[in-house]
Amino acid sequence: MTTPQFSAMEPVLEVAGLNTLFATPEGDVRAVSDVAFAIARGETLGIVGESGSGKSQIFMSVMGLLARNGRASGSVRVTGTEILNAPVAELNRVRGARMSMIFQDPMTSLNPYLTVRRQMTEVLMTHKGLGEEAAAQASIEMLERVQIPEAGRRIGMYPHEFSGGMRQRVMIAMALLCGPELLIADEPTTALDVTVQAQILDLLMQLKRDTGMAIALITHDLGVIAGLADRVIVMYGGRIVEQAPVRDIFRRPQHPYTEGLLKSMPRLDEHGVTRLQTIGGQPPNLQNLPSGCAFRDRCAYAFDLCAAERPDLTSLGEGRARACHLPQLGEVA
Amino acid sequence: MTAPLLSVNDLKVHFEIGRRGLFGGARHVLKAVDGVSFDLRPGETLGLVGESGCGKSTLGRAILRLLPLQSGRTVWLGRDLARLAPREMREMRREMQIIFQDPLASLNPRMTAGEIIAEPLVTFRPELKRAEVKQRVQAMMAKVGLLPNQINRYPHEFSGGQCQRIGIARAIINEPRLIVCDEPVSALDVSIQAQIINLLMDLQAEMGLSLIFISHNLAVVRHISHRVMVLYLGKVMEIADRDSLYANPLHPYTQALNSAVPVPDPDIERAKPRVVLKGDLPSPLNPPSGCPFRTRCPRATQVCAECMPALERAGADHMVACHHAAMPDRP
Ligand SMILES: Nc1ncnc2c1ncn2[C@@H]1O[C@H](COP(=O)(O)OP(=O)(O)OP(=O)(O)O)[C@@H](O)[C@H]1O
Ligand code: SF4
Ligand SMILES: [Mg+2]
Numbered sequence: 013m014t015t016p017q018f019s020a021m022e023p024v025l026e027v028a029g030l031n032t033l034f035a036t037p038e039g040d041v042r043a044v045s046d047v048a049f050a051i052a053r054g055e056t057l058g059i060v061g062e063s064g065s066g067k068s069q070i071f072m073s074v075m076g077l078l079a080r081n082g083r084a085s086g087s088v089r090v091t092g093t094e095i096l097n098a099p100v101a102e103l104n105r106v107r108g109a110r111m112s113m114i115f116q117d118p119m120t121s122l123n124p125y126l127t128v129r130r131q132m133t134e135v136l137m138t139h140k141g142l143g144e145e146a147a148a149q150a151s152i153e154m155l156e157r158v159q160i161p162e163a164g165r166r167i168g169m170y171p172h173e174f175s176g177g178m179r180q181r182v183m184i185a186m187a188l189l190c191g192p193e194l195l196i197a198d199e200p201t202t203a204l205d206v207t208v209q210a211q212i213l214d215l216l217m218q219l220k221r222d223t224g225m226a227i228a229l230i231t232h233d234l235g236v237i238a239g240l241a242d243r244v245i246v247m248y249g250g251r252i253v254e255q256a257p258v259r260d261i262f263r264r265p266q267h268p269y270t271e272g273l274l275k276s277m278p279r280l281d282e283h284g285v286t287r288l289q290t291i292g293g294q295p296p297n298l299q300n301l302p303s304g305c306a307f308r309d310r311c312a313y314a315f316d317l318c319a320a321e322r323p324d325l326t327s328l329g330e331g332r333a334r335a336c337h338l339p340q341l342g343e344v345a
Numbered sequence: 346m347t348a349p350l351l352s353v354n355d356l357k358v359h360f361e362i363g364r365r366g367l368f369g370g371a372r373h374v375l376k377a378v379d380g381v382s383f384d385l386r387p388g389e390t391l392g393l394v395g396e397s398g399c400g401k402s403t404l405g406r407a408i409l410r411l412l413p414l415q416s417g418r419t420v421w422l423g424r425d426l427a428r429l430a431p432r433e434m435r436e437m438r439r440e441m442q443i444i445f446q447d448p449l450a451s452l453n454p455r456m457t458a459g460e461i462i463a464e465p466l467v468t469f470r471p472e473l474k475r476a477e478v479k480q481r482v483q484a485m486m487a488k489v490g491l492l493p494n495q496i497n498r499y500p501h502e503f504s505g506g507q508c509q510r511i512g513i514a515r516a517i518i519n520e521p522r523l524i525v526c527d528e529p530v531s532a533l534d535v536s537i538q539a540q541i542i543n544l545l546m547d548l549q550a551e552m553g554l555s556l557i558f559i560s561h562n563l564a565v566v567r568h569i570s571h572r573v574m575v576l577y578l579g580k581v582m583e584i585a586d587r588d589s590l591y592a593n594p595l596h597p598y599t600q601a602l603n604s605a606v607p608v609p610d611p612d613i614e615r616a617k618p619r620v621v622l623k624g625d626l627p628s629p630l631n632p633p634s635g636c637p638f639r640t641r642c643p644r645a646t647q648v649c650a651e652c653m654p655a656l657e658r659a660g661a662d663h664m665v666a667c668h669h670a671a672m673p674d675r676p
Contacts, residue, residue, distance in 0.1 A: 062534040175625040205396035206561065207622045207641075210605035214621055232535065235607025238614040258611050276539035278568035280591070280606050281613065288543055288568070291536035294504050310536075 022092050023050040024194045024226045025074065025111070029086035030096075032066070032073045036081065041298045043069040043082070045250045048325075051194065056220060056227040058241030058258065060234060060273075062295050065247040067230045071196050075113050076103045091193065108187075109139055111194035116202050118183040122171040128155075128182055129167040132189060139190050154185045158215060177208040181215065188219070195219075198230045213239060234277065238262060243331065246270050249296040249306035252325055256332040266334040266341050268311050305336070313338055348423070349384040350522060350555050351408070356381045356417035358400070358407045362630065373630050377403040378415075379579040382656075387522065390549065390556040392570030392587075394563055394602070398629045400579040401559045405525040408557065409441050410434075439469050442516035446528035448508030452500040459496035462486065462514045469519055485514040489544060506537035510544070517548060525557045530565060542569055563606050567591055572662065575599050578629055578637035581656055585663035595665040598638050636668070644669040 032044035044066045051057045059067050073084035076098070088096040090106050115121060123131055132151035136142045142150065148167070155163035158181040171179055180200065187195060197216070201209040217240060220227055229240055237244055237258065244261045246254040246269065254267040265271040275289040293310040296302065302309065308318040317337045325335040358378040378400045385391050393401045407415045410426060419426045421437060429437060442465075445451040452461055462482045466473065473481075483493035489510040500508055509529060516524050526545065530538040546569060549556060560566050566573055567587060574584040575598065583596040594600045601620040608614045622641045627633055633640045639649040648668050656666040 062536065177625045205626060206563070206605045207396060207601055208625055210619065210621050213607070214619075233607065234535075234609040235614065238609050238611045239607050262610055273535055274609065276536050277609060278539075278542065278564045279609065280564045280567060280603070281608055281610070282564075282568070287546075288539040290539040290543060292540070294506065294537075295534065 021053060023052050024055075024091055025051040025228070026089040027070070027074065027087070028089075030070065030073060030084060030088065031086055032069050032078065032082060032084045034079065034082045036299075039299055042250050042301065043298060044073065044084075046325075047086075047250075047252055049245055049252065049255065051226050051228060053193065054220075054224045054226055056229060056240055056242050058237035058244040059228065059230045059247060060232060060237055060244060061247030062232065064295060064298065066250040066298075067247055068198055070247075071113065071198060071228060071230065075107060075111070075196070076100075077113075108135065108192070109190045110192055111196060112187040112190075112192045113196040113198065114183050114187050114200055116199040118179040119171065121183050121186060122179070124171055127168055127170055128174075132167070132186060135186065135189050151185075151189070154189055155182070157188075158182075158185045158219075160185070176204060177211060180204065180208075180212055184212075184215065184219075188223075188225075191223070192225065194226045194228065196228045196230070199232070200229075201236065202231070202233070216240060234262075234273065246273075249301060250298055251306065251335065252333075253307065253336070254332075254334040255325070256334075257330075260330075260332060264341070266328060266332065267336050268313050268338070268341070269307050271341060272310075272312075347386050349420075350387045350389075350422060351385040352418075352420040353384075353408060354382045354418040354420070356404070356407055356415065356419070358403050358412055358415045375630050376579050376632070377629065378407055381417075381576075381579075381581055383574060383581075383584060385523070385555050385557065387555055388549065388553045389572065390558055390570045392566035392573040393557060393559045393576060394561065394566050394573060395576035396561060396602075396626055398578065398626055399576040400629075401561075401576060402527050404576070405443065405527050405557060405559050409438075409443060409525060411443075435469075439465070439519045440521045441523045441525070442519070442521045443525040443527065444509070444512045444516050444529050446531050448505050448512055448532065449500055449503075451512060452508055454500055457497050457499055458486070458491070458503070458511050461500070461511055462518060465515060466518045481518065482514075485518050488517070488548075489514045490540070504537075505533050506540060509533065509541050513541075513544065513548070517552065517554075520552065521554070523555045523557070525559070527559045528561070529558075531560065531562065538565070545569065563602060575602070578627065578632050580637055580653070581664075581666060582638065583663075583665045583667075584656075585660065585665075589660055589663045593660075593663075595659055595663070595670040596667050597642050597644050597669070597671075600671070601641075601643075636666075 028048045030044055030047040034041040034043055047070055061067050072078050074088050078084060084096060087094060090110055095103060095106055133147035136147035136150055152163045152167055155167060160166055160178060160181055174182055201212050231237060241258045243257050245252050248269050254270050265274060272291040276291055291310050296306045304319040304322050308314040323335045323337045325333050327333045356378055357380055360375045360377055362373045362375050381404060395401050406412050459482050462485055463478050466478060466481060486493045491510050530541050548554060558569055570587050572586050573590045575582045577598050583599045594603055601622050604620045624641050627640055635650045635652050636654055639645040654666045654668045656664045659665045
């Protein structure tokens with residue numbers, strides 16, 4: 013496997029100092045804290061972490077889709093343009109056209125009461141100013157591209173008339189209509205059966221190759237990351253705790269949490285049955301984060317400094333960074 | 346070989362589905378489980394894998410005889426369950442327990458952790474004194490890794506992993522011989538998943554439990570099971586000891602499942618050969634004729650549409666149902 017090189021050109025997405033808070037009756041929830049990263053053109057960035065670690069809310073902030081009680085601050089630039097907290101009209105020029113998002117449940121992006129044809133052509137007519145016929149033609153081509161058989165006939169169907177895997181494809185086709193430079197995929201295969209998941213992952217791989225589009229792939233499945241991502245961000249308690257090229261994450265994790273995650277996973281290719289290593293305890297409460305390192309009460313290596321001071325995300329060179337007070341960790345076999 | 350704890354023979358669960366409106370309507374039969382047979386030995390874990398609609402959960406419940414519409418023979422320690430008197434059946438129920446996927450939803454929100462765990466004990470041993478019950482409950486809590494002083498807390502005050510521990514404590518309090526685990530770790534994060542898997546394996550070693558472990562996660566099933574059964578639309582495609590099934594899968598469906606699971610290693614994952622199946626799973630309401638897998642099978646021929654292949658022996662502890670099963674590698 014070769015590590016692809018990404019151009020030093022302006023990134024598709026540049027996030028800096030992102031903080032996302034939710035106001036609740038019990039106090040503020042710090043869903044995202046001081047998050048910064050960039051995605052290069054054509055790059056696939058994987059975002060992993062446990063449930064509640066802030067993966068989705070980073071991108072809901074990016075897309076301007078936060079729930080009403082949420083507030084984001086910091087900076088989000090899409091191909092150079094600042095869009096965080098921009099007015100809806102401005103956001104609408106970017107969403108769909110330059111970046112679009114797909115979800116675990118396709119019905120969050122599809123309207124159950126309209127045919128797929130109506131939903132797809134409408135997007136092209138508003139964003140690209142195409143006429144009805146041209147829009148329909150382009151929509152059918154997009155459905156064919158995501159490998160929906162008999163696209164010309166099926167475009168007249170309603171979303172519920174498609175099977176689970178096909179509906180996922182329809183949602184992907186919708187997201188790709190305006191040729192976005194960045195596709196944000198939030199757990200796109202989590203709800204699917206494993207053989208159908210394999211089909212969708214194959215499709216994403218092909219699209220990535222053929223269109224040169226960048227992908228932000230949010231998932232809790234390290235296997236999915238291993239197959240698709242060029243670079244990986246590991247989230248814990250709303251912060252980035254490690255960032256590295258995909259091979260380094262799996263071969264030489266530098267944060268105790270990443271290391272723990274890899275070791276606690278049963279693997280299809282494991283030899284003999286050994287006891288799984290576990291990470292003790294529970295994920296942190298974002299309403300009441302501990303002092304110092306948020307991982308410290310579950311960390312096997314924690315020492316005095318970990319409670320006293322929060323480790324900053326520090327560069328290790330070679331595109332790697334991590335937030336931990338320890339000296340660098342050794343190599344994993 | 347040890348005598349089986351449980352012997353299931355030609356188990357079928359057929360649900361009638363139909364619009365029962367004023368004028369009636371077409372009735373369909375959904376064959377959720379269709380002729381499943383297997384043995385389970387004491388202390389053994391049998392993994393059940395398959396995708397949605399393959400009948401895994403229905404089979405799990407049918408084994409415990411929790412479903413009304415079922416046929417087939419279930420023999421428990423040499424005795425046919427259908428012939429037991431109600432009182433004997435009650436005793437048998439004590440020996441078979443179940444834990445579920447959604448830990449929080451499967452616990453009664455108005456009962457405390459202590460009450461939830463105590464319930465099966467109090468039902469079977471109503472004569473026990475309160476202090477004794479409490480002591481047993483706290484012992485169970487300690488055993489599954491809960492703090493005994495959390496006995497008066499309610500389910501919503503626990504995390505998902507802790508709720509699953511409550512479910513396990515409740516399942517083991519009457520010292521059962523068998524626990525059916527229906528996707529017990531699927532709703533949990535990876536780090537918590539590992540804790541629960543280790544706990545189940547420890548309890549098995551300590552108590553000599555048999556487990557039926559239902560999961561769509563092939564890696565988890567491989568880790569915990571001694572033998573594995575692969576189901577597709579209510580039928581057994583392949584059943585074998587763990588190592589044969591994973592090292593030498595013979596059924597094209599097992600092979601496809603195996604190759605579809607993403608391996609957490611970028612070099613292996615990107616280089617591995619894949620069998621990507623066509624299409625989605627067919628509806629269990631309208632399964633294909635003959636072999637139910639034939640519509641997605643890369644090896645299907647005419648005969649596959651005509652008749653369902655029998656489950657045939659392919660190795661010492663290896664059975665496969667396929668007209669074109671790959672031949673086992675011979676050393
Ligand atoms: N509207 C809201 N009000 C309050 N808290 C919220 C709201 N939306 C999200 N949160 C909280 O923000 C935190 C981060 O959530 P997020 O959805 O980003 O997690 P995630 O990493 O995507 O998890 P999962 O893997 O479960 O999808 C969680 O603690 C969540 O409970
Ligand atoms: S900073 Fe301390 S507690 Fe946090 S991960 Fe590093 S060693 Fe563990
Ligand atoms: Mg999420």
